[in-house]
C-alpha cells in the first residue's frame with residue numbers, strides 16, 4: 722500500500738457495546754494496525770462485522786423478509802410502475818445519506834407492491850453497513866401485545882415501550898392494519914411523540930391512503946378502500962407521522978405474485 726493510500730484511510734466509527742465482551746484484538750476500538758510489505762496501516766477489526774451481524778440477528782426479522790435487501794428489490798418486466806422505481810431510489814438515498822437525513826419514510830400502497838421489502842432492506846443496510854440501532858414492530862402484533870399485557874396483572878409498560886422510543890430508527894410495519902383508539906392510541910402516540918421530540922426517525926408501511934378520493938384515479942382499485950389512514954390511526958397521529966416522514970406512494974400489480982416467476986424479473 723502506498724503512503725498516499727495510508728493517509729487517505731478512513732477510520733471506522735469506534736463502537737462500544739456495554740454488554741459485549743471486549744475484543745482481545747482491538748480492545749473495543751474496532752480498528753487494528755497491521756504491517757504489510759513494511760508499511761503499517763490501520764484496518765477494521767473482524768469483530769466489527771461480527772458485532773453488526775449480531776445486531777442484525779437481534780432485530781429478529783421474520784424469515785419471510787430476511788432475504789430482503791435494497792439490491793434484490795425487483796419488479797416484473799412490463800409491470801413496473803415508475804412509483805416503484807422512485808420508491809426504491811428514495812430508500813437507497815435514505816440509507817446512503819443517513820444520518821444526514823431530516824425525515825423518515827412512510828411507504829403507502831396496496832398489498833404486494835414491496836413496501837415491507839424496502840423497509841426491511843433499509844433496516845438491514847443501516848445495521849450492517851452503518852451499525853445503526855434499529856427496531857421494528859408489526860403494528861397489529863404490537864397492539865395485541867399491549868392489550869394482552871394490560872389484561873395481565875404485571876404489565877411492564879416501560880419495558881414494552883421504552884425500546885420503541887429509544888431505538889435510533891423505528892420501523893412500523895402495516896400501520897393501520899387494526900383500528901386503533903382510546904388508550905392503545907394514547908400509548909402509540911406517546912411513543913411517536915417522544916421520538917418526534919428527540920428527533921428520532923420513523924419508517925412505516927401502510928396499505929391505507931391519505932386521501933382516497935383524490936387518489937382514486939391514480940391508484941385504481943387500491944383507492945376503493947373507504948377508509949383513510951386517519952380513519953385507522955386517528956387524525957392526530959396521522960398528521961404527526963406525516964410531519965415526521967416523507968410519504969412514498971407505491972402502486973402496481975401484485976409484486977409478491979410476480980416475484981415467483983423469476984424469468985420475468987429484472988433488477989432495478
Ligand SMILES: [Zn+2]
Nearest residue numbers: 744747766768
Ligand atoms: Zn476487535
